[in-house]
Amino acid sequence: MSSPxxxxxxxxxxxxxxxxxxxxxxxxxxxxxxxxxxxHTQAKKVAEQIEAAGVSCTLLPxxxxxxxxxxxQLALLLDAPPFVLxxxxxxxxxxxxxxxxxxxxxxxxxxxxxxxFNVTRTLLPRMMRKRKGRIVNIASTAxxxxxxxxxNYSAAKAGLIGATRSLAVEVAKRNILVNxxxxxxxxxxxxxxxxxxxxxxxxxxxxxxxxxxxxxxxxFLCSDKAQYITGQTFSVNGGIYAS
Numbered sequence: 001m002s003s004p005x006x007x008x009x010x011x012x013x014x015x016x017x018x019x020x021x022x023x024x025x026x027x028x029x030x031x032x033x034x035x036x037x038x039x040h041t042q043a044k045k046v047a048e049q050i051e052a053a054g055v056s057c058t059l060l061p062x063x064x065x066x067x068x069x070x071x072x073q074l075a076l077l078l079d080a081p082p083f084v085l086x087x088x089x090x091x092x093x094x095x096x097x098x099x100x101x102x103x104x105x106x107x108x109x110x111x112x113x114x115x116x117f118n119v120t121r122t123l124l125p126r127m128m129r130k131r132k133g134r135i136v137n138i139a140s141t142a143x144x145x146x147x148x149x150x151x152n153y154s155a156a157k158a159g160l161i162g163a164t165r166s167l168a169v170e171v172a173k174r175n176i177l178v179n180x181x182x183x184x185x186x187x188x189x190x191x192x193x194x195x196x197x198x199x200x201x202x203x204x205x206x207x208x209x210x211x212x213x214x215x216x217x218x219x220f221l222c223s224d225k226a227q228y229i230t231g232q233t234f235s236v237n238g239g240i241y242a243s
Contacts, residue, residue: 005055007082008222009033009074011064011119012089014043016188017138020211021086024219026050026057033082035060035073035089035119064089064115065107074122081126081133084222087116088138090156092190097151105152112156116163124171133176134222137164138214141184141237157182161233168231177230179221183214184237204239 007030013022014036023046026032032050034057036043043059050057062069064087090112093104116137127133142150143157161180168178185191185199186209200207214236220226221234235243 005029005031006084007031007033007080008084008086009035009060009077009082009119009123010086010088011035011115012037013086014039014046016190017183017186017211017214018086018088019046020215021088021138021218022046022057023049023053024212024215025084025086025222026053026055028219028222029055030084030222031056031058033058033060033077035062035064037061037063037089063111064119065110067114067118070118070122074119077123078126081123081130083132084134084136085120085123085127086136086138086218087119087160089115090138092150092153094149094153096149100152108152109156109159112153113159113163116160120167124176127176128171128174131175133174134226135167135176135178136218136221137161137178137180138218139164139180139182139233141182141235141241144182144233144235144243145241164233165231172230177221177226179226179230180233181214181217181221182233182235182237182243184209184235184240186211186214186236202240203237207238209236209238 008025010022012018013034047057062073139160140157142154146154164180
């Protein structure tokens with residue numbers, strides 16, 4: 001009798017990096033729980049790609065910043081928690097710090113940091129009882145270097161890197177590995193409105209990354225090949241920053 005497939009929950013996975021991670025983990029053989037906030041049409045398209053890989057996909061629409069919604073929607077996962085949790089949900093609300101309004105600051109922190117807290121805290125006790133699991137937090141080069149006009153985003157991503165290190169130490173004895181992946185400039189909608197030609201000149205490899213290239217790193221961290229790696233931040237940035 002074959003053992004049941006492992007599963008993975010990816011937040012913010014209806015598009016961009018999150019969608020690429022969900023599809024890659026599906027190709028790796030994981031059943032997928034795909035979280036997104038509101039884009040039902042796009043989420044269903046990603047689900048079709050996942051199911052084409054021969055695994056199941058369960059759509060979980062909720063806002064990771066809403067603690068009550070997180071607990072309600074994740075209740076069905078508590079008896080059999082996913083082996084993998086990828087905290088990817090996020091967005092940018094750029095503005096020079098002196099002109100940044102309260103909502104731009106609070107909303108970015110809420111999704112990136114409070115979202116990580118809400119989802120991880122809900123699932124972690126069950127993962128600890130199982131004594132196995134992988135948590136991968138999608139950070140950013142901005143959280144390592146800072147970016148003008150992104151004090152809120154950089155603060156949130158730097159906080160996520162710090163939380164990754166602390167949590168990794170806490171749960172290592174329960175065989176739960178916690179790492180972060182820090183993408184640089186990746187071909188997603190977050191590049192919209194940016195001076196892409198100028199930015200590309202700053203990247204040593206001379207191009208932007210593809211979402212799939214971030215997904216490959218997540219795939220590795222969720223595999224048996226990464227069993228002695230925890231508390232680390234892995235940059236996928238074309239050489240624009242070396243930590």
